[in-house]
Amino acid sequence: MTSTNKNVRAIAMDLLVTIEKNQSYSNLLLNNTIEKHQLSPVDVGLLTELTYGTLQRKMVLDYFLNPFIKENKKLANWIHHLLRVTLYQMVYLDRIPDRAAIYEAVEIAKSRGHKGIASLVNGVLRSIQRQGLPSLNDISDPIERLSIETSHPQWLVTRWVNQFGYEKTKEMCEINLTAPLQTARVNLTKISRDECVTVLEEDGYQIEKSPIIPEAIRSLKGNLASTIAFKYGMFTIQDESSMLATYALGAMPNEYVLDACAAPGGKSTHIAEKMNNTGEVISVDLHQHKVRLINENAKRLGLENIITSVSDSRHIQEKFKTESFDRILLDAPCSGLGVMRRKPDMKYTKTENDLARLSSIQQDLLTSVTPLLKKGGTLVYSTCTVDKEENELTVKTFLENHPEFVGDPTFKNRMPEAIQPLITGYDLQIFPQDFGSDGFYIAVLKKA
Incomplete structure (x- = not known):
């Protein structure tokens, strides 16, 4: 019908x-x-x-x-x-x-x-x-006018203006009103990006190679999740910003890696692909149904080096040996302010209190995973939000309380070329307007 x-x-x-x-x-x-x-x-x-x-x-x-x-x-x-x-x-x-x-x-x-x-x-x-x-010009206060004009709550516009300045906030609010492109990460253990593009174009899809990520593609027309190529594990749907977390982590073949908040598995599977199906990626999530998603994704992509576990990462030390992981990724629960284009209703339900509460959960998670990292190992903290309290300040507080960790600015060398100019130290804030992807934050720390 x-x-x-x-x-x-x-x-x-x-x-x-x-x-x-x-x-x-x-x-x-x-x-x-x-x-x-x-x-x-x-x-x-x-x-x-x-x-x-x-x-x-x-x-x-x-x-x-x-x-x-x-x-x-x-x-x-x-x-x-x-x-x-x-x-x-x-x-x-x-x-x-x-x-x-x-x-x-x-x-x-x-x-x-x-x-x-x-x-x-x-x-x-x-x-x-x-x-x-x-007329919107009848609103004399520029912050209130921007809030109404772009339909972002005034508390959030005020907060962003205080953190990033008016111009950057205005650009972000305006791009949040546009629809995001669907992007995907080609599974290089199965097929090259060029071959994947050819397969999809023959199927009638309009595809563009990502200018940012070497293994990413953008769909200009058509839903990639309904293709045969998707079913056969030639790629997985993932935002370009999110792919950068794996680059920052820099996992090598045969390493032992922890992804502490892993569902639905986009980053875990990317890490596993970068390790060329060797070593072990331990993918942990709190919810059984979400862990099932990670397993389904790994199976579809033909990855056998992912081991899943249903656990609360705040108590993860009980499950794994101290100093056993080469690298740890903590993609922490966050306010998600970077993905508003995908979930526009979020703007009207979030409060400032939510952000403060999340910041303390993020701190707890960081503190609980760190004993599991080997000396000299790499810890990546990432979120899909644009907020200094959840991002820079969370990492700064963690470093003050954990003198055994230092920021690692050398991660810049392993990031895609297009991203390198945005990196000034050991962390990176991507705004949705930077290259049309989600807002995303990444900090790279090293255990001394």
């Missing part, structure tokens, strides 16, 4: 209601919804655009809507979402005429509510069409 565009708008509205009500992850919910409704590729594209686009720009859409609905403050949730979805189409989607978007909204309002609601929805949208949008 193929859905019509009319239904797609109603489905988008329902999705947005569920995401807000249950604080569900938009990416997981969207995938489940696409499967459930068996949507055509065209409808999948529209549903994704409407759901993510409306979420991405929720605050600015509300700013535009507020003067027109202030008499009706007690609108049901679904009506708010219907108005947002429709206004998103009117303001940001050129290919959908306003009259079509308004007509569909009124039809949905009729079927979900009653004539009165349909008339209210029609009235609000026609008034906006007639009078135009309120």
Whole structure:
């Protein structure tokens, strides 16, 4: 059964209601919804655009809507979402005429509510069409204006401006409103990047080689996870920033390596590939179902040097011998502020308290894994966030409390050439605007 565009708008509205009500992850919910409704590729594209686009720009859409609905403050949730979805189409989607978007909204309002609601929805949208949008220039405070304009909570914009300056924050907020490219890491133990590109292009995919990572590719059109090449383990889906953690770690063949927070296994499998299927990569995660994902990925990629373990890395010393690992990667739980383009709903649910709480968990994890590292061994701490408290300050505090560790600036030499100019010491903060990948932090430490 193929859905019509009319239904797609109603489905988008329902999705947005569920995401807000249950604080569900938009990416997981969207995938489940696409499967459930068996949507055509065209409808999948529209549903994704409407759901993510409306979420991405929720605050600015509300700013535009507020003067027109202030008499009706007690609108049901679904009506708010219907108005947002429709206004998103009117303001940001050129290919959908306003009259079509308004007509569909009124039809949905009729079927979900009653004539009165349909008339209210029609009235609000026609008034906006007639009078135009309120101007953002009416907001005099530049931080508040940037917050509304790019739909990022004001506390976060203020925090970023204090940490990175206004210009860098503005660039980051603006790129967070755009859709990320899907990227993948070619499994060089099975196939070369050139061969993989040829296979995918013959399959009708539009592929570009990553200018950043030698084994990465970008999909300009089409979902790589649904290819035969993926099924046969020729590559794995992973962001380019995330691939850099393995370069920073620098694992060599036949080493004994720990990946302390490993699910779903992107970095573990990358390390295993870099070690050319030799040595051992111990991949640990807290949850059984997530460890299952690591095993599935390793099997699909044909990697036999990954050994998984369901464990809490805060108590990992009980499981492994002191000073037994050559290298340890701690890709720590974090606020995820670097992946907002993939999970736009995250902007509205995170609080400053969450960041402080995570910082103490990160400290605990670092302290617990370090006794397992051999003298002279390498420890990489990484996160997919852009925040000094979770990143630089966490590492600085750790180094102050662990004099046996020092920052290792020599890691720059093993990083891809395109990345080297961004490195000034023993760590690296990648911003989403640097080369269109996720925001990501990496620090490389050595045990004396």
